[in-house]
Amino acid sequence: MKDNIEMLNNPKAIPEWDDVPKHRIIRHNYDEISSFHRDLFDKVIRKLLS
16 A cells, blocks of 8 residues: 655744745635644643743
């Protein structure tokens, strides 16, 4: 069996990266994606790294 893995690199939701072109699916869902990234960092990653 052969696995098929596809990834899409999404830059951090910070003003410095606003001018980086984004894929259409990212642009259409950017508010939800950036909110998820922020929650993940604040509620999970920050705790793992402290």
